[in-house]
Amino acid sequence: MNAPTPIKNLLPASGVQQGTEIVHESAHLHVTGSATYIDDIPEHAGTLYAALILSPVAHGELIGDGIDREAILREHGVVAVYTAKDIPGENNCGPIIHDDPFLAAGKVEFVGQAVAVVVAREMLYAREAAKKAKVLVKELTPILTIEEAMASSSFIMPPKGITRGDAAAAIANAPHKIKAAPTPVSKSSFIWKARSLTPCPRKTGS
Secondary structure (H helix, E strand, O other), X not given: OOOOOOHHHHOOOOOOOOOOOOOOOOHHHHHHOOOOOHHHOOOOOOOOEEEEEEOOOOOEEEOOOOOOHHHHHOOOOEEEEEOHHHOOOOOOOOOOOOOOOOOOOOEEOOOOOEEEEEEEOXXXXXXXXXXXXXXXXXXXXXXXXXXXXXXXXXXXXXXXXXOOXXXXXXXXXXXXXXXXXXXXXXXXXXXXXXXXXXOOOOOOOO
């Protein structure tokens, strides 16, 4: 992809104005079909491929590393297997709240959570080894509803509220009261997009 264009170069000289149309940094390459994607780049000799070993349960404690490393390494074409303990830096990719590990460490919290990475000489070998790998996990009872989360004080982030006046007193003194437990229909959605990455070691060590 093209390098990001500084925002100052996208805006009119007079500065940001309400209603100003700003061209997306990748728009020209996308609409002309000239953007470079991973599949457009020739592979380097000796390229290795990675596939993820995923949790089969919604909640559980990993037994040991959560995998049989030696068994996976015996699979055809496999050259390496990595778990959370192999990450030299912080095992986290949460942009705001740091509660999203790259690889599960000690526990899994949703079906499909990445437990380990298999690296092989061919993509097919990596995917086959990842699919055959057995995740060593002690399954626990998952929290699946809002009511269950409230009962066990399990929240995504610390509760926050906006208050004005004394709501409790106003309700207590209200001439009419309605008690109900509404369930909202709309939900926030997570957008998942396929991602591809080709790291290329340089002579500088980067």
